Amino acid sequence: MNVSYRDLIDQTYYFPTQEFELGNDGLEFHGIPLMDLVRQYGSPLKFNYLPKISENIQRAKGWFADAIENHNYGGNYFYCYCTKSSHFNFVLTEALKNDIHIETSSAFDIEIVEHLKREGKINDHTHVICNGFKRDAYISNIARLINNGHKGCIPIIDNYEELELLTAAVNKPMQVGIRIASEEEPKFEFYTSRLGIGYKNIVSFYKDQIQDQKGVSLKMLHFFINTGIRDNAYYWNELNKCLKVYVSLKKICPSLDSLNIGGGFPVKNSLAFEYDYAYMVDEIVNQIKLACEEANVPVPNIFTEFGSFTVGESGGAIYKVLYQKQQNDREKWNMIDSSFITTLPDTWAINKRFIMLPVNRWEDRYERVLLGGLTCDSDDYYNSQQDMNAIYLPTFKKDKPLYIGFFHTGAYQENIGGYGGLQHCLIPTPKHLLIQRTEDGRLEVSVFREQQRPEEHLEILGYR
Missing domain, CATH: 2.40.37.10 (Lyase, Ornithine Decarboxylase; Chain A, domain 1)
Structure with missing residues (x-):
């Protein structure tokens, strides 16, 4: 027995x-x-x-490289690490060995970015994707970063007032993104994410506040799913809605060249864990290319924001x-x-x-x-x-x-x-x-x- x-x-x-x-x-x-x-x-x-941090980053980069080659995709891929998953210096030091970029969510994150710059671990061209609801200190720190010459900083507009606050503080040309307020899964206690701007309002927001704004260009559309990248009807439906917004914006906004599919990969939580990462990446790239070809617009560069996937398994x-x-x-x-x-x-x-x-x-x-x-x-x-x-x-x-x-x-x-x-x-x-x-x-x-x-x-x- x-x-x-x-x-x-x-x-x-x-x-x-x-x-x-x-x-x-x-x-x-x-x-x-x-x-x-x-x-x-x-x-x-x-x-x-x-070492597990670098291993997972390289795995993800490999999946996207394979998918881009497989589909003859015309855009580039950028891996961003979400600092909120773990702010420790030892995590950022290891992750940044792999030629990656950073996503921030609060004012103090910018202090970390500036520290990393002083140490030579990132430079003015490292993308710093600034997410989150922004007021006072966060706006001020983002403005300082841009005004000091950080060309890779991209504030993601979360609500209708942020652009005005940023333009008042920034005195150099600025690239921005817009975050889509995605609809949550049916089991959630609310229908729509509190973060971002609704699907139906994004094009009009761009026309009203960004299109004629001197010194501001729209570079990125940011799409985030709270439950992460999963092979289910909900995820594919939300991605499809996002792509419709992207192609509508791209037709009137030549500077838009990037799609950020935030919402990360799952982390193994069981010895019986199964998830086909390579398939998911391949299908995402395929869906983006098909949507753009159908609308006759150029494909975007693809950004991801992997936090838990980067550091969790370490x-x-x-x-x-x-x-x-x-x-x-x-x-x-x-x-x-x-x-x-x-x-x-x-x-x-x-x-x-x-x-x-x-x-x-x-x-x-x-x-x-x-x-x-x-x-x-x-x-x-x-x-x-x-x-x-x-x-x-x-x-x-x-x-x-x-x-x-x-x-x-x-x-x-x-x-x-x-x-x-x-x-x-x-x-x-x-x-x-x-x-x-x-x-x-x-x-x-x-x-x-x-x-x-x-x-x-x-x-x-x-x-x-």
Whole structure:
């Protein structure tokens, strides 16, 4: 009878995978022996495996290059990274090694852009796509960037007042984009995105506010789908509506030469994850070309804004199971040495699921459990996997410590969780590691930040 955790995985999934395999000492992630990290640095741990960032960027660039060649597409492709997914310097440094561009969403993003310019990591021709609702500080920072000669800055107009605010602050020729307010999926609580300008109003907005505006040219139409690029009727229908707007604008606006299909690729959240990225890219390029040929207008350059896809699969977290509580006949609670609310806030806020696997003890028998965090909040728990309505882990034993890993957690979790600041119940931010590879393939591990100290909390709270 096969009853070990390893048997369960072998019977349920195709394992090992590109990311995961079993070594002599337990689970390995991209060849990283995770128990070595635990022994050297303890738990809880957060880490980023930086080569995965470059790998995913190059994969996407390859898909678009293939599709452009396959369809003899006349435009170029530009990969942009959404800084809001993770603002860390180590993320931008790795991503910018790959000749990419940047998408921003707030005033402070421009400060990061200027810092990157001073370091020589980007230049005046690097595209900086400025999204989001803009007032005061954001407008001022965008204007400063353009006035200081950043030719690649493209503010995306989100509402009817922004253009006037920008033209009042910018004293050089400026290229802008317009964001389409896409209609949301039927399951959403509202019908139309709060961001952007409605499909039916974009052409008239261009004629009224941009066409005769001195020093302003429309370069880009921005199309964003909140649920990302997915092969379903909703996505293709919204893309088709966007393309109708593009060809209508292109016929009266010669400067329009770019289409931004924001809304990113999904990140693997299960060992059973399936998504044909290459097919989706090929079909998107095909649909854009067909629409333009039918309308007899030139095809646009294609911009994408990939945030989670860029950085998400680089991240991971490791916890120790401290104790098991048998609360009734059916529920066993494995208590971890941190908090889901504070370190993986999306598990609590939007019921998001990540890949979860034990780090060690794969040859032991398994049991069904619930996972509980350290806070006194009843919502601090994790109770299922993406592809099954349960969690199975090696059986808890007091004398055999069990460590568990959550993977592909690199996007949004630190930003949303208030990294380095106050945490619910004052649970400290875990130690954070950066993992890189040398030219000869050796792993290099460095401590980006030590675990948060009580003194840091006391200072924030005004006790010091």
